[in-house]
Amino acid sequence: xxxxxxxxxSGHNGLVAxxxxxxxxxxxxxxxxxxxxxxxxxxxxPWPGWTxxxxxxxCSLLHPKIIADLDLTSHGYDAYRKPxxxxxxLLDGRSLLLTRDAAANAAEIAIFSQxxxxxxxxxxxxxxxxxxxxxxxxxxxxxSFESFDRSAQDTMLGSAADFVRxxxxxxxxxxxxVNDGLIGTYAGPESPGTAYVLAHHNAGRAFGVQxxxxxxxxxxxAVSAAIASAARAAGAEIRCGAGVSRVLVRSGRVVGVAxxxxxxxxxxxxxxxxDPKTTFLRLTPRAELDEAFVRRVEDxxxxxxxxxxxxxxxxxxxxxxxxxxxAQPHHSATLHVADSIEYLQTAYExxxxxxxxxxxxxxxxxxxxxxxxxxxxxxxxxxIFAQYFPYDRDDGPWTTAQAEGAADVIVASLARFxxxxxxxxxxxxxxxxxxxxxxxxxSGGHIFHGELLPGQIFEHxxxxxxxxxxxxxxxSGTHPxxxxxxxxxxxxxxxxxxxxxxxx
Ligand SMILES: Cc1cc2nc3c(=O)[nH]c(=O)nc-3n(C[C@H](O)[C@H](O)[C@H](O)COP(=O)(O)OP(=O)(O)OC[C@H]3O[C@@H](n4cnc5c(N)ncnc54)[C@H](O)[C@@H]3O)c2cc1C
Numbered sequence: 042x043x044x045x046x047x048x049x050x051s052g053h054n055g056l057v058a059x060x061x062x063x064x065x066x067x068x069x070x071x072x073x074x075x076x077x078x079x080x081x082x083x084x085x086x087p088w089p090g091w092t093x094x095x096x097x098x099x100c101s102l103l104h105p106k107i108i109a110d111l112d113l114t115s116h117g118y119d120a121y122r123k124p125x126x127x128x129x130x131l132l133d134g135r136s137l138l139l140t141r142d143a144a145a146n147a148a149e150i151a152i153f154s155q156x157x158x159x160x161x162x163x164x165x166x167x168x169x170x171x172x173x174x175x176x177x178x179x180x181x182x183x184x185s186f187e188s189f190d191r192s193a194q195d196t197m198l199g200s201a202a203d204f205v206r207x208x209x210x211x212x213x214x215x216x217x218x219v220n221d222g223l224i225g226t227y228a229g230p231e232s233p234g235t236a237y238v239l240a241h242h243n244a245g246r247a248f249g250v251q252x253x254x255x256x257x258x259x260x261x262x263a264v265s266a267a268i269a270s271a272a273r274a275a276g277a278e279i280r281c282g283a284g285v286s287r288v289l290v291r292s293g294r295v296v297g298v299a300x301x302x303x304x305x306x307x308x309x310x311x312x313x314x315x316d317p318k319t320t321f322l323r324l325t326p327r328a329e330l331d332e333a334f335v336r337r338v339e340d341x342x343x344x345x346x347x348x349x350x351x352x353x354x355x356x357x358x359x360x361x362x363x364x365x366x367x368a369q370p371h372h373s374a375t376l377h378v379a380d381s382i383e384y385l386q387t388a389y390e391x392x393x394x395x396x397x398x399x400x401x402x403x404x405x406x407x408x409x410x411x412x413x414x415x416x417x418x419x420x421x422x423x424x425i426f427a428q429y430f431p432y433d434r435d436d437g438p439w440t441t442a443q444a445e446g447a448a449d450v451i452v453a454s455l456a457r458f459x460x461x462x463x464x465x466x467x468x469x470x471x472x473x474x475x476x477x478x479x480x481x482x483x484s485g486g487h488i489f490h491g492e493l494l495p496g497q498i499f500e501h502x503x504x505x506x507x508x509x510x511x512x513x514x515x516x517s518g519t520h521p522x523x524x525x526x527x528x529x530x531x532x533x534x535x536x537x538x539x540x541x542x543x544x545x
Pocket of ligand 1: 074315515
């Protein structure tokens with residue numbers, strides 16, 4: 042019996058699409074190549090007693106509409122707001138800690154510059170305004186960047202560095218503030234369009250607060266598990282270890298998929314949660330796509346430069362600037378090491394010059410001080426997202442020795458501020474962009490299914506409806522792009538249901 046629809050991939054977006062289709066009474070089957078659901082939104086147990094958000098690790102953009110529609114809370118979704126925002130230790134013994142307390146932030150910034158106190162407030166206001174504009178458009182069926190006011194457009198087309206410099210002058214505050222413009226992006230703080238990336242990372246409205254980020258109890262896999270539970274409750278079927286080898290087409294329209302083991306599954310509608318390069322260059326018969334479209338997919342900018350490390354620690358990092366082995370607010374803040382925009386620009390230029398960053402961008406998170414369920418008693422988990430470690434090294438594909446070397450550089454960089462760190466490490470997991478491609482099917486190791494820079498955002502991202510009748514994209518290659526938003530899946534389900542309504 043054919044299904045009404047097949048979803049290729051159980052990333053959180055594929056699951057969202059399946060859940061909405063099933064709730065609308067359609068028979069849906071999700072086919073996932075991996076043995077586990079969730080794609081890049083996953084919790085794993087690499088070491089006994091530890092629960093690790095292997096890839097994505099913090100949550101902000103998951104659309105409140107999806108949380109409500111699918112009643113994710115009753116399916117186990119439980120997020121809480123990160124207690125502190127950001128922390129940068131400095132080598133001179135000072136540090137910058139930004140929390141949720143505006144008065145404390147003002148006092149902290151005033152140590153560096155009285156003028157920047159007001160400047161930072163203005164920066165926050167504008168960041169929230171831009172984030173809110175994107176939030177309102179997250180699930181637009183026909184996204185239009187050009188519908189934004191001229192000043193918002195001009196700002197977001199510019200660099201994160203220019204945006205931040207407009208408001209604050211303290212180098213470490215500038216560095217902390219541009220960081221969101223670089224995450225997941227193979228571009229530097231001076232690169233045009235990184236202000237958009239910064240705004241995108243402030244587009245979430247978790248806990249009803251614009252730009253707030255939080256942790257999910259049990260790690261990010263709990264997001265996928267909750268969506269999968271909602272999808273199953275509505276009747277969707279989810280099969281793991283079922284890699285799709287190609288989309289089947291008859292007389293110009295989709296009739297199902299072939300699996301890697303040779304079996305075929307029939308449906309007149311196929312939604313692909315795989316990224317655009319995988320979907321159109323590997324899974325779709327070439328003859329079904331015209332040359333210009335194929336060229337567009339080939340030209341899609343999708344080279345990842347992010348490396349993820351998860352560290353099992355025997356104790357918390359003891360920062361020289363804020364000593365102590367007990368959990369303190371800075372341990373729960375996003376950890377950075379860059380002391381200036383120049384530091385980050387050099388990290389980027391190093392990689393572009395043909396290798397990797399010698400002094401990398403580092404973003405660290407510790408969920409264990411506020412969620413005892415993810416590490417054994419008395420132990421801590423430090424997750425690190427670092428750039429720039431590009432997928433396409435000049436000296437050939439990533440080797441294990443190079444991955445270990447990169448991790449050593451990152452740990453050494455952090456040890457300048459927390460000398461106990463190297464000896465506190467009990468185990469480590471390293472994922473280079475090549476590992477991200479192999480583990481999660483992310484082409485080029487790109488965490489967003491392709492750069493989120495102007496030229497690849499809003500109306501310039503791939504459309505949900507593809508040139509092949511019956512084939513839809515439901516992953517991050519479509520608007521609004523990467524991050525755990527669920528919006529591409531929601532938009533795809535709406536497009537499918539609208540098309541089915543026209544047909545019947
Ligand atoms: C290291 C890292 C850190 C990140 N950090 C964060 C973060 O903290 N917060 C945040 O919001 N976002 C973060 N992101 C980005 C975010 O995780 C992704 O943008 C998002 O999870 C993508 O979801 P998706 O459903 O669109 O696709 P994916 O999660 O990529 O899912 C696609 C699915 O399709 C499957 N698939 C592919 N090909 C086939 C096939 N042929 N047959 C069957 N199945 C197939 C894959 O196995 C996968 O399960 C991070 C990503 C990475 C990699």
